Amino acid sequence: MLITHRTQNPVDIVDLSGSLVMGDASTKAKKKLLEVVEKGQAKVVLNLAKVTFMDSTGLSVLISALKAARSKDGNVALLNLAPPVQSLIELTRLQQVFGIFQDEAAAIISVK
Template structure:
């Protein structure tokens, strides 16, 4: 299943949910959608990932691109709802030292809000 992206607001914080597989094939389109959300918003973003079933290195680059764009505008990106497989990848690559990680998007948004 290819990646699908949905955007919503929790309070004043933009939340983007990514579902399915985030691989090299989907990465450019997903990156573009996330960057558009960041450009329209205030650079505070929660990436809600409980439905993301797989992520490869291209997918990780999408997450890092979002973080760089947000921080460049004075904001930040948090990750929420990681599946065990995605959490293992984040920890393997030590990205938990870069991203704040929360169990769910509502908690992440409240912390950012």
């Protein structure tokens, strides 16, 4: 799991790549996302374009970030979902909870 972070004030953009599954990768991702929320404005866009696979542990990472952001009056949007990730999000109906975007500018606006 590779995680990069950049800021487009006041929005934090986190690019994730690889598999987000049970194990060290998800633990590292969760820790990094919660750190981004705590240190930033709690307005986060998660770019998942390069996430090739995700299981229920990966979903819990996303939900943890969303809960942390909302506790600080922020929000989390998902960007560029790969087809397997999109299918999992739809299967679990999380598209009703997260804003899902294909355009980074639209995702940024949605969390401001």
